[in-house]
Amino acid sequence: MPVAKPVSSDGRVIAHIDMDCFYVQVEQRKHPELRGLPTAVVQYNSWKGGALIAVGYEARALGIKRSMRGEEAKAVCPQIHLVQVPVARGKADLNSYREAGSEVVSILARMGRCERASIDEVYLDLTDAAETMLSETPPESLEIIDDEALKSHILGLKHEDGSDMKENVKGWLRRSDADHREKLLACGVLIVADLRMQVLQETQFTCSAGISHNKMLSKLASAMNKPAQQTVVPCSSVQGLLESLPIKKMKQLGGKLGSSLQSDLEVNFVGDLLQFSEQKLQECYGINTGTWLWNIARGISGEEVEGRLLTKSHGSGKTFPGPRALKTLHSVQHWLNQLCEELSERLQTDLDQNRRIAHTLTLHARAYMSSDSDSHKKFPSKSCPLRYGTTKMQEDAMNLFQAGLREYLGPFEVKMQGNKKNGWGITGLSVSAGKISDIPSGTSSIMRYFQGHDRLCSPSKLAKEKFELEAPCSFSENESNSTLDIIEHTKLPEEEATVNNESSDLESMEHKTSTNSLEVPFYSSMSSLKKADFSQETPLSFSGRESHLEPKLTDLQSKVSSKESTFEPGRPASEQQVKRNALRDKGTPSLLRFFRRVDPSCSIQSQVLAQSSDDTNIRSSLENNNSIHGDSLSEDVQRREMWQYNVDEIDPSVIDELPSEIQEEVRAWLRPQKRQANSARRSVGIADYFSRNKKL
DNA sequence: ACGGGTGAGACA
DNA sequence: TTGTCTCAC
Numbered sequence: 001m002p003v004a005k006p007v008s009s010d011g012r013v014i015a016h017i018d019m020d021c022f023y024v025q026v027e028q029r030k031h032p033e034l035r036g037l038p039t040a041v042v043q044y045n046s047w048k049g050g051a052l053i054a055v056g057y058e059a060r061a062l063g064i065k066r067s068m069r070g071e072e073a074k075a076v077c078p079q080i081h082l083v084q085v086p087v088a089r090g091k092a093d094l095n096s097y098r099e100a101g102s103e104v105v106s107i108l109a110r111m112g113r114c115e116r117a118s119i120d121e122v123y124l125d126l127t128d129a130a131e132t133m134l135s136e137t138p139p140e141s142l143e144i145i146d147d148e149a150l151k152s153h154i155l156g157l158k159h160e161d162g163s164d165m166k167e168n169v170k171g172w173l174r175r176s177d178a179d180h181r182e183k184l185l186a187c188g189v190l191i192v193a194d195l196r197m198q199v200l201q202e203t204q205f206t207c208s209a210g211i212s213h214n215k216m217l218s219k220l221a222s223a224m225n226k227p228a229q230q231t232v233v234p235c236s237s238v239q240g241l242l243e244s245l246p247i248k249k250m251k252q253l254g255g256k257l258g259s260s261l262q263s264d265l266e267v268n269f270v271g272d273l274l275q276f277s278e279q280k281l282q283e284c285y286g287i288n289t290g291t292w293l294w295n296i297a298r299g300i301s302g303e304e305v306e307g308r309l310l311t312k313s314h315g316s317g318k319t320f321p322g323p324r325a326l327k328t329l330h331s332v333q334h335w336l337n338q339l340c341e342e343l344s345e346r347l348q349t350d351l352d353q354n355r356r357i358a359h360t361l362t363l364h365a366r367a368y369m370s371s372d373s374d375s376h377k378k379f380p381s382k383s384c385p386l387r388y389g390t391t392k393m394q395e396d397a398m399n400l401f402q403a404g405l406r407e408y409l410g411p412f413e414v415k416m417q418g419n420k421k422n423g424w425g426i427t428g429l430s431v432s433a434g435k436i437s438d439i440p441s442g443t444s445s446i447m448r449y450f451q452g453h454d455r456l457c458s459p460s461k462l463a464k465e466k467f468e469l470e471a472p473c474s475f476s477e478n479e480s481n482s483t484l485d486i487i488e489h490t491k492l493p494e495e496e497a498t499v500n501n502e503s504s505d506l507e508s509m510e511h512k513t514s515t516n517s518l519e520v521p522f523y524s525s526m527s528s529l530k531k532a533d534f535s536q537e538t539p540l541s542f543s544g545r546e547s548h549l550e551p552k553l554t555d556l557q558s559k560v561s562s563k564e565s566t567f568e569p570g571r572p573a574s575e576q577q578v579k580r581n582a583l584r585d586k587g588t589p590s591l592l593r594f595f596r597r598v599d600p601s602c603s604i605q606s607q608v609l610a611q612s613s614d615d616t617n618i619r620s621s622l623e624n625n626n627s628i629h630g631d632s633l634s635e636d637v638q639r640r641e642m643w644q645y646n647v648d649e650i651d652p653s654v655i656d657e658l659p660s661e662i663q664e665e666v667r668a669w670l671r672p673q674k675r676q677a678n679s680a681r682r683s684v685g686i687a688d689y690f691s692r693n694k695k696l
Numbered sequence: 697a698c699g700g701g702t703g704a705g706a707c708a
Numbered sequence: 709t710t711g712t713c714t715c716a717c
Contacts, residue, residue: 022717043700051700053717067699085700092701118703118717255715288706311703321698362711368697381711427697 011181013130013188014123014305016210016218017108017196019101020227022120023054025205026100027083034081038062042070043085043092049074053085057227089338091318094119095346103203105309111195115306123215124195125305130187139186140174149173149193153225156237182234185211189232196230216301217241219251238299243271250296257285261293273297310354310436316342317364317430325368325425329402332426336363336397339431344390347433351388355441358433361386361393363400365430367408371423379408379426386433397431 019025023041028034038059042050049070062077073080086093101119108114113125139145150166150173157172159165173186188211196207210221212233220241221231233241247267248258261267264284265276273281274297282290295301316339326332350356362383369377382400387393409424 044698047698051698053700069698094701120717252715257714286707313703315702317701319698319700323697325697360710378712383710430701432702 010213010300010302011127011184012213013126013184013191014212014214014218015126015188015192015195016117016215016222017104017122017124017192017199017207018209018222018226019104019120019205019207021054021056022100022205023085023097024056024083026097028056029100029204030096031083034083037081038064038077038079039081039083040064040073041085042073042082045070045082045084048072049082050084052082089341090335091316091338091342093342100203100205104199104205104207107199107202108195109309110198111191113305113307115308116310123218123305124192126188126191126211127184129191130184133187133191134180134183138183139190140176140183142174145170145173145190146193146197148197149190151229152189152193153229153231155221155224155231155233156240157234181213185213185232185234189230192230196228214299214301215303215305216251216296217299220245220249235299239271242297242299243269245270247272257289260285270297310350310356312436313432313434314343314346314350314358314436315430315432316340316346317428317432319366319428320425321427325427326429327425332401332429333394333398335429336401336431337394339429340393340397341390343431343433344388344393347388350436351439355439356436357388357439358386359435359437360384360433361396361400362432362434363397363404363430364428364432365401365404365426366428367405367424367426369409369412369424371412377408380404383434386435393431401429 024039027041028039036058037056038061039056040052040059041054042052044050047069049072052064052066052068052070052073055064055066059073059077059080062080064073064077064080068076070082073082086096097119101116104120105114105116105122108122108124111124111126112129115123117123133139147166150169152169154169154172157168159168173189178186192209192211196209199205199207206228208222208226208228209230210218210224210233211230212218212221213235217233217238221233224231247261247270248254250258250270253261261273265272267273267276273293276294278291278294280290281293284290285293318335318339320326320335326335347358350358360383362381364381365379367379382404384396384400387396412423
């Protein structure tokens with residue numbers, strides 16, 4: 001539910017950019033032969049041809065809908081091209097779409113504060129850019145306006161028969177009798193048109209956009225004219241828009257709240273809310289929601305565009321519907337392993353590319369208990385401190401699951417044992433990593449410094465202490481064994497067969513491969529699994545996104561500087577001509593030159609592409625931080641210790657005793673850092689570590 | 697219990 | 709704070 005916020009008189013220019021049937025576009029770029037053909041993206045081809053998760057516009061025109069199954073789509077339209085979502089580790093792998101989304105974000109973020117709202121949606125605050133344009137080259141002074149901008153839709157602009165629409169739009173954009181805010185919107189229209197063309201040029205993706213004074217109206221507008229079009233909402237047309245807007249179309253009102261408005265207050269259109277006082281709405285729906293409703297009825301939304309280019313969490317999950325429900329601990333373990341593998345990989349990528357680390361691991365599951373009426377009970381989600389490294393994540397996730405299962409089973413735990421039918425099943429599993437924070441810069445060189453000095457310190461002792469403090473969700477051996485025993489012993493062979501028959505190949509294989517580990521206590525079986533995929537903990541090499549984006553940025557720079565020169569009157573004409581010629585094929589003039597001063601905190605460079613030659617150090621220091629034996633004094637072992645100390649406990653005076661060349665860096669490292677409460681509890685204290693070094 | 701896999705945010 | 713719940717694409 002949205003929270004009402006005080007509203008600044010809205011002179012902002014906010015854009016919402018929405019990629020058109022994004023997954024389809026990504027697949028069509030990958031398979032150019034599909035361009036222009038009716039195409040849909042489908043996942044899990046096994047059951048009724050899989051589910052459609054994105055439908056191209058050519059296919060929509062032929063009656064294909066998102067809710068269809070693959071087979072259904074084929075029946076409706078035999079010539080449809082169905083592309084499958086990539087599969088990795090037995091589950092859908094959305095990474096290629098995430099990466100494509102990042103490409104788009106890196107372009108859109110050039111012009112102002114940018115918020116990545118979803119994998120294919122972005123909000124932009126273009127206020128500053130628009131103000132700058134308005135003061136330097138207001139639209140009314142422009143002799144030529146780009147065609148893309150002229151194709152914009154202006155909500156409420158009446159169109160007389162016979163008149164040229166583009167002339168109409170041009171008139172609106174350049175009209176001098178508009179107030180300041182509307183002129184800003186006109187600038188926004190030009191800027192967004194330009195951005196969309198840049199996106200198309202550099203990614204081959206089309207998008208639609210909405211431009212208005214706040215997020216809510218822009219979001220509405222972007223959906224009005226699709227695909228590959230943009231719509232602006234002038235103040236004057238807000239009331240008319242909301243009057244006839246079905247309440248459920250409003251973001252946040254598509255669910256229960258919207259239904260309750262319809263049934264309880266007989267509000268069917270957003271405008272119907274106008275008849276209720278703010279107080280009345282607050283009485284019905286609470287103080288925050290009430291105020292929010294009162295505001296949106298008037299087209300008011302103070303929500304800020306967050307400057308955030310990266311997600312706040314990563315998750316990996318899978319459902320196991322109906323007959324595919326997981327019925328053994330072992331199959332749960334198998335899938336948790338798969339999910340954690342993917343999650344771990346994505347966390348490593350985030351670390352490599354953005355220098356961020358996640359601090360909590362959360363497990364979600366859905367389960368049913370057929371045996372009893374209590375089947376409505378929900379499987380509790382559980383979380384613990386996140387440890388980097390695939391096998392550790394797998395181990396922790398399994399422990400979280402068992403904790404949840406014990407709670408879920410509760411009093412039935414014993415009863416389950418005697419049941420012939422194992423009365424429970426897992427229909428959904430997911431692991432996610434949250435509480436992501438930036439790694440302070442400069443850290444890795446500090447670690448390098450310590451590599452050369454702390455060899456004298458015993459890492460084995462430190463490491464062992466750390467392990468004991470860190471071990472998440474520590475269960476007594478009794479507890480974990482009894483849970484395991486109950487579950488395993490109640491499993492019947494025939495059920496196993498049932499599961500195998502109806503489950504995927506991957507899952508069947510898993511049942512055949514390792515039955516041994518089921519016979520031994522839980523922790524032992526874990527460690528035997530650990531050995532098998534240890535190789536997967538070796539650092540990943542850079543690939544894909546970086547090599548893909550890096551040259552693009554370079555391209556951009558040259559492009560920008562070229563464009564810049566076109567606008568500089570001081571340059572010799574011949575030089576300008578040369579650059580113009582070089583750009584001729586690229587076409588449209590860019591507005592980039594107005595906006596050299598992009599907020600560095602929003603720059604894609606710092607948030608998406610930030611790289612350093614020290615990344616390898618960081619990566620390896622987070623991994624393997626659990627080799628408790630200390631028999632190898634590798635540099636990794638040394639470095640990894642650094643991450644476990646509680647910055648809060650550092651006596652500032654120790655910094656003075658450090659070599660002068662790293663003092664400043666250490667201070668910078670400590671200063672802005674906010675610590676997680678639970679990591680503070682279990683950390684050793686870097687001061688101890690320092691003093692150890694001093695003594696030796 | 698096939699609208700999947702993911703994300704964000706509010707609330708207790 | 710954790711865990712639950714809602715909402716959205």
